Amino acid sequence: MPRKTLTIKSKVESLSILDEKGNVDADLDPKLNTQKSLELYRLMLLARRLDERCINLQRQGRIGTYGPCRGQEAAHCASGILMTPEDWVVYAFREPGTAIFRGWPIEHSMYFWGGFEEGCRPPEGVNDLPMCVPIASQVPHGMGLAWAMKLRGDPHCVLTYLGDGATSEGDFHEAMNFAGVYKLPCIFLVQNNHWAISIPVANQTASQTIAHKAVAYGFNGIQVDGNDPLAVYVATKEAADKARKGGGPTLIEAVTYRMSVHTTADDPTKYRSDDEVKAWEKRDPIARFAKYLKKRRILSEDLEQKIENEIQTEVRAAVERYETYCKSVDPSIVFDYMYADPAPEIVRQREEYRACLVREGVLKA
Amino acid sequence: MPMPELTLVKAVNRALDEALSLDDAVVLLGQDIGQDEGVFRVTEGLLKKYGPNRVIDTPLAEAAIIGGAVGMAAYGLKPVPEMQFSGFFYQAYHQVENHVSRMRNRTRGRIGMNMVIRMPYGGGIRAVEHHSESREAIYAHTPGLTMVIPSGPRNARALLLTSILKYPDPVIFFEPKLIYRAFKENVPDEPEFLPIGKAQVVREGTQLTLISYGATMRPTLEAARDLAEDDGVSVEVIDLLSVAPLDTETITASVRKTGRAVVIHEGHRRCGIGSEVVARIVEDALDCLEAPIKRVTGYDIIFPYFSREAPYLINAERVKHAAKEVLEY
Numbered sequence: 001m002p003r004k005t006l007t008i009k010s011k012v013e014s015l016s017i018l019d020e021k022g023n024v025d026a027d028l029d030p031k032l033n034t035q036k037s038l039e040l041y042r043l044m045l046l047a048r049r050l051d052e053r054c055i056n057l058q059r060q061g062r063i064g065t066y067g068p069c070r071g072q073e074a075a076h077c078a079s080g081i082l083m084t085p086e087d088w089v090v091y092a093f094r095e096p097g098t099a100i101f102r103g104w105p106i107e108h109s110m111y112f113w114g115g116f117e118e119g120c121r122p123p124e125g126v127n128d129l130p131m132c133v134p135i136a137s138q139v140p141h142g143m144g145l146a147w148a149m150k151l152r153g154d155p156h157c158v159l160t161y162l163g164d165g166a167t168s169e170g171d172f173h174e175a176m177n178f179a180g181v182y183k184l185p186c187i188f189l190v191q192n193n194h195w196a197i198s199i200p201v202a203n204q205t206a207s208q209t210i211a212h213k214a215v216a217y218g219f220n221g222i223q224v225d226g227n228d229p230l231a232v233y234v235a236t237k238e239a240a241d242k243a244r245k246g247g248g249p250t251l252i253e254a255v256t257y258r259m260s261v262h263t264t265a266d267d268p269t270k271y272r273s274d275d276e277v278k279a280w281e282k283r284d285p286i287a288r289f290a291k292y293l294k295k296r297r298i299l300s301e302d303l304e305q306k307i308e309n310e311i312q313t314e315v316r317a318a319v320e321r322y323e324t325y326c327k328s329v330d331p332s333i334v335f336d337y338m339y340a341d342p343a344p345e346i347v348r349q350r351e352e353y354r355a356c357l358v359r360e361g362v363l364k365a
Numbered sequence: 366m367p368m369p370e371l372t373l374v375k376a377v378n379r380a381l382d383e384a385l386s387l388d389d390a391v392v393l394l395g396q397d398i399g400q401d402e403g404v405f406r407v408t409e410g411l412l413k414k415y416g417p418n419r420v421i422d423t424p425l426a427e428a429a430i431i432g433g434a435v436g437m438a439a440y441g442l443k444p445v446p447e448m449q450f451s452g453f454f455y456q457a458y459h460q461v462e463n464h465v466s467r468m469r470n471r472t473r474g475r476i477g478m479n480m481v482i483r484m485p486y487g488g489g490i491r492a493v494e495h496h497s498e499s500r501e502a503i504y505a506h507t508p509g510l511t512m513v514i515p516s517g518p519r520n521a522r523a524l525l526l527t528s529i530l531k532y533p534d535p536v537i538f539f540e541p542k543l544i545y546r547a548f549k550e551n552v553p554d555e556p557e558f559l560p561i562g563k564a565q566v567v568r569e570g571t572q573l574t575l576i577s578y579g580a581t582m583r584p585t586l587e588a589a590r591d592l593a594e595d596d597g598v599s600v601e602v603i604d605l606l607s608v609a610p611l612d613t614e615t616i617t618a619s620v621r622k623t624g625r626a627v628v629i630h631e632g633h634r635r636c637g638i639g640s641e642v643v644a645r646i647v648e649d650a651l652d653c654l655e656a657p658i659k660r661v662t663g664y665d666i667i668f669p670y671f672s673r674e675a676p677y678l679i680n681a682e683r684v685k686h687a688a689k690e691v692l693e694y
Contacts, residue, residue, distance in 0.1 A: 121473040144436020174429035343610030
């Protein structure tokens with residue numbers, strides 16, 4: 001009965017393929033073809049330009065509080081593009097690129113942050129849950145979807161996004177535990193952006209990594225450079241392949257950085273230094289990927305400009321669609337989706353509200 | 366055709382069995398519901414009959430049970446999670462408030478939560494603390510939920526079956542554990558359904574309306590009988606069955622006839638179901654009232670520990686006392 005060190009079956013790895021200077025580890029490079037490479041580049045750039053536009057819209061009062069994703073484009077886009085239509089994606093709220101890839105209209109972000117429920121309506125045929133504000137509460141949903149897949153015998157997987165702050169919540173641990181117990185086809189992707197509003201990750205957990213929290217639940221964790229789209233892609237692909245084959249869940253910690261504010265209602269100068277932000281600017285995922293693609297001669301200056309112009313046009317068109325929609329909205333539709341078959345008390349309240357709006361001149365009789 | 370006599374616990378078991386058998390999307394999940402067949406034996410025989418993919422023993426985590434059921438429902442299953450006691454439901458309440466009740470609305474009708482969350486509620490079984498509460502008002506107050514409470518074996522079976530198979534929105538289903546085994550009723554062999562949101566007039570009368578639901582239907586009916594037999598009062602009794610939505614029409618139609626009402630429930634008085642019933646009578650039938658409405662309810666205190674529980678529980682005498690005050694006003 002000696003004291004000895006146990007051998008734990010679960011494995012924790014760390015992965016980096018493309019560094020901030022654009023150097024690539026040739027052995028680990030997934031060598032995405034031109035089409036896939038450009039699709040990913042375009043998606044990341046679109047997420048960034050949409051992000052910038054939404055911040056402007058907020059400053060101009062055209063949408064409400066906005067939660068940006070700047071700096072986290074690789075962490076979410078390079079994982080999201082691996083999901084097939086039969087897979088499901090469960091969002092936190094900093095993954096607009098993945099949502100657009102999945103088929104959500106660009107303006108869904110504006111609806112959501114502009115205060116319209118329509119921002120949470122998955123388009124027909126898109127197997128996603130909507131953005132989720134209460135931290136970590138979406139993690140059991142991803143687990144439950146995967147559970148249903150397993151019970152149905154469907155060979156798909158679920159990608160669930162969460163942040164470093166969410167790993168302190170009970171819901172995260174409960175979902176991880178169930179996923180391990182039932183060996184569910186789950187990918188839990190933690191975007192460790194270092195800050196949960198004002199709390200640095202060092203004050204969020206005493207764990208050496210977030211990735212190795214998986215060990216306690218009996219499956220593997222991997223920490224990747226979250227600003228390295230190739231590392232995110234490879235780790236997610238391996239996790240997805242494993243999940244779809246019945247190999248169970250994976251926890252991916254994508255180490256990235258929240259380059260912007262928590263939301264537009266937040267002032268990060270109160271709690272973090274400019275030097276820290278500047279240091280991370282050098283590790284920008286989009287600039288890094290552009291360098292790499294240029295080296296591979298997939299991207300040229302001309303093509304870069306062309307993509308930029310196309311994205312600007314798309315975002316502008318999305319803003320127009322959003323603002324046209326805003327004008328047409330009937331405030332009494334807030335009653336319409338409470339129940340499939342609303343009880344008389346709800347129907348009566350809807351009539352009461354409509355009459356009130358007519359009386360106040362908001363609606364025409 | 367002979368109708369079997371079942372207790373409430375057996376009737377719930379029957380409904381779960383029928384739901385599992387009639388619809389392969391139905392999945393039961395919860396703590397100790399499989400191998401152990403439930404701490405009240407509600408799920409007796411179901412694991413054996415349907416296997417571990419339909420009747421699932423889960424780890425001990427309420428939020429993951431309900432949150433997992435959200436994912437299952439989004440995928441098209443019809444999960445029926447059990448909370449072992451309503452006192453432990455709070456550890457999943459954030460899932461109910463933030464997701465179960467909101468998903469249809471948030472997704473503009475794209476994703477509904479066809480889910481029935483069952484749990485035993487109420488006092489009277491000499492249980493340790495946290496096992497005796499009646500907090501239906503919390504869920505009745507939560508938009509997007511439907512709050513159903515049966516009062517006997519036959520309506521328990523029909524309401525549960527309807528909630529699982531025919532009602533597309535999330536139902537919180539409270540089972541009055543005090544009467545799980547208190548009495549038997551004839552339950553028809555064929556599946557029986559009851560409309561959700563509809564109260565029943567279980568006794569007709571003209572001079573007084575007693576309104577209750579769940580376990581307190583028994584003292585309420587006993588009081589009605591005594592008032593009729595001993596005092597010659599013609600008493601109407603309404604069993605709400607669903608406390609959200611609330612069947613305003615049945616309540617006010619009765620009070621328009623009788624002019625007098627008493628509302629009875631074990632849950633707390635302040636902002637309780639009775640408050641809502643009284644408000645609706647006042648809004649819609651004030652001109653017909655012959656006397657102030659009385660509430661016979663639990664008090665606004667923590668439910669007593671079990672050695673002080675028996676005198677706290679509502680009995681027929683208390684209902685009769687209130688009824689006489691209303692009748693003699």
